[in-house]
């Protein structure tokens with residue numbers, strides 16, 4: 016069903032190694048990443064440590080390093096790596112015909128109830 | 129010729145088609161005479177040759193040929209005849225009716241008939257749709273001009289060959305532009321180059337084949353293709369294809385014009401579903417099929433690139449073969465069932481071996497095993513998760529691609545061979561219990577250890593026995609592992625074998641991605657003239673595909689320092705503050721500090737700051753320790769506007785966020801103070817004008833005090849000047865941080881100009897020799913203040929050279945980064961990609 020996925024726009028809006036943000040009115044901002052290897056991932060833009068904006072971190076491999084205190088967060092699972100413990104919600108994402116789609120229910124799930 | 133033209137068909141076969149056949153078998157009609165359609169029929173014939181009557185419709189005027197061999201045809205390695213899979217004889221022998229050059233235009237599922245362009249209507253019992261893909265054409269002006277083609281079928285190849293033969297209008301070599309730096313685009317470019325055209329590849333992404341290759345392999349590929357004379361423009365966005373009546377060239381969004389008589393678009397494909405959609409079948413990204421390739425209509429099957437199975441569509445042949453098997457099983461009442469495919473890609477452009485399979489994006493629980501052999505131009509990366517191979521990228525040596533792919537598909541546990549995995553199949557399976565130490569111990573004395581310096585195992589052992597007990601000592605004595613470093617592991621093993629446990633650990637490595645220390649990396653960058661991060665990683669055998677958050681910023685700085693004006697800054701390798709030119713604060717907002725030269729300001733600047741504070745609702749303004757005003761709480765979206773307002777009042781970035789010169793603190797000095805001996809404010813302003821904008825290993829602060837009362841606190845700065853009656857005392861290496869350190873006195877000079885010259889020379893020495901994130905205090909403690917004096921005070925020529933290099937580098941770096949951003953550069957860093965506004969629930 017078309018309506019299950021939100022079309023966020025063309026993949027070309029994010030260059031490899033970068034991230035962009037998607038604010039959700041009344042909810043949590045989402046960060047959409049593109050790794051240097053060309054994979055796309057979406058996470059809630061909020062580090063599990065002290066809520067640093069993950070979209071602003073350095074991306075390497077499938078990991079983003081939070082800009083505030085250098086926690087490493089897996090882009091795939093949202094989990095903090097290494098000694099650190101914590102997890103940030105992952106938003107299911109798919110690429111189709113050069114466009115980025117996010118699972119609508121997951122995006123809306125970030126709305127404050 | 130093995131194929132029929134349309135005229136042959138319509139006259140020759142008409143009768144059979146309209147008259148119902150007396151053949152009572154079920155009639156299978158295939159739409160699409162391509163790779164999948166024909167293969168499905170072959171599989172069916174192999175299972176039960178007599179069960180169905182078969183008719184195949186093809187849009188192209190040919191018998192079935194091997195589409196993936198179009199590249200060799202273009203390259204001149206094969207002819208069309210060589211790539212035919214099934215000739216007319218095969219169709220005849222198997223009683224298959226082939227109708228070419230007559231595409232099917234409609235399916236009537238109720239009447240169970242198909243209708244072709246020429247008007248034939250044929251009824252079916254089972255219908256198989258195998259229409260393949262449509263090339264994606266980017267919707268730019270000029271896309272329909274003659275000379276703009278895709279790379280999909282034999283007709284495209286003919287067009288390319290004609291363009292190559294025709295050359296340019298002026299009789300010169302013809303020029304082609306290939307849009308798309310993926311597998312297909314590169315093959316087209318390669319063929320056209322061999323056919324004598326001058327080829328430019330336009331790729332919108334920064335790396336070629338970014339879907340299959342990582343940054344490192346992409347860089348190697350680009351370098352190799354450029355060596356072959358192709359021009360590759362990455363980050364190139366096509367604005368328009370222009371020409372009068374036919375293609376004359378391409379214009380990019382940045383204004384670049386590239387002349388061309390041929391434009392090949394190879395930017396992607398889409399499943400060809402129009403026919404199926406019209407017929408009302410379920411469509412997702414492709415025609416939806418179940419495990420036996422049956423569509424939402426039980427009488428209609430679909431196979432090949434046009435289908436979607438479990439959410440996946442495929443653009444390679446291997447999965448199609450799996451599909452065709454399941455389809456044929458289903459048609460003959462056997463039940464295997466297609467379970468999806470894992471795909472791999474092999475680039476077969478002559479001489480360039482590239483392989484990729486599975487998932488290599490890394491991530492949690494994934495281990496990257498990387499091998500870089502710089503001298504052979506080899507890069508291999510295998511991604512392992514839970515002891516199983518999940519992805520592989522190989523460049524330069526793809527011999528083991530099949531083996532990795534097999535391990536991947538079989539999900540075999542590789543724990544036992546983990547240590548040898550990257551060396552390939554023959555090594556890993558050579559001896560099950562082989563341990564690396566034993567392998568090295570078994571090497572003969574003349575076995576070569578260090579290829580770069582031609583050092584044998586015997587020589588390394590001899591040098592260790594003479595007292596070289598550490599890696600560094602070995603590097604210093606017999607030169608093994610002193611160049612590219614690929615043999616570092618071997619040398620370490622020899623050390624361990626020769627000395628038992630007495631090996632001294634070498635200097636700290638830069639990070640876990642490399643066995644080199646900071647100093648080695650800096651030295652090699654200069655010695656080998658390296659110019660990019662991927663190049664450093666390849667040549668120095670980085671153990672990770674694209675580094676980490678420690679080494680990327682360091683490498684970026686080292687390259688910037690080594691190649692001022694030449695190196696293109698890599699903003700993905702910058703910490704957020706330097707990328708955003710503002711300081712990130714704990715709530716994710718930013719603070720902004722405009723430069724106030726020597727701590728001076730005026731009403732116009734103060735007014736502009738006050739206006740910004742009001743206009744953007746900044747919750748706080750603070751006077752900093754460095755004598756400036758810091759505006760807090762600015763949102764990343766507002767940054768460019770804030771900067772524009774401050775720029776308008778003449779203020780530039782204060783770099784309060786950077787590993788760079790921050791401020792020059794001053795006191796009022798002789799101009800106002802009753803103790804002042806010299807114009808400390810004036811000298812401070814001059815110093816700041818000279819040093820601002822320079823990137824450094826770490827933050828760098830300067831101060832100038834007017835007399836030894838030292839109101840500007842110059843003796844805890846990286847560089848401090850204390851004015852005295854007879855001149856200027858120059859102090860270095862101070863730090864007011866966690867470990868307070870008072871400066872060392874460098875020397876005393878008589879004139880302001882000398883103070884400035886020494887400052888420039890000292891700064892450059894620090895820039896060139898300190899390790900990234902090492903402030904001047906620990907650096908000086910490490911190298912000793914006498915060393916610094918020897919370089920700056922005692923060596924006049926050396927000092928002058930350092931000063932000159934600093935000023936040269938400054939001639940490129942004194943651009944206000946705020947102005948560029950305010951003018952719209954990198955706007956995407958500041959803007960949201962989109963916004964979600966949930967609908968009001970009523």
Ligand SMILES: Cc1cc2nc3c(=O)[nH]c(=O)nc-3n(C[C@H](O)[C@H](O)[C@H](O)COP(=O)(O)OP(=O)(O)OC[C@H]3O[C@@H](n4cnc5c(N)ncnc54)[C@H](O)[C@@H]3O)c2cc1C
Pocket residue numbers: 159160161162163164165185186187188195196197198199230231232233258259260261279280281312400403431432433434442443444445446448
């Ligand atoms: C130049 C090139 C190089 C390639 N190299 C490789 C490679 O190295 N490795 C690899 O695995 N894959 C490669 N591929 C991809 C591979 O060729 C395809 O995956 C494969 O051909 C798909 O098979 P298919 O039968 O689904 O589609 P196709 O082979 O495209 O067959 C579809 C056929 O259906 C016909 N058709 C469409 N609509 C109709 C209609 N309405 N009526 C009648 N006929 C119709 C088309 O004309 C076409 O002949 C390459 C492709 C190209 C173009």
Ligand code: SF4
Pocket residue numbers: 795796797798801802803804805808833834835836837838839840
């Ligand atoms: S350092 Fe000396 S000259 Fe400068 S303000 Fe203090 S007392 Fe005056």
Ligand code: FES
Pocket residue numbers: 062063064065066067081082083084085086
């Ligand atoms: S907030 Fe992300 S590491 Fe502290």
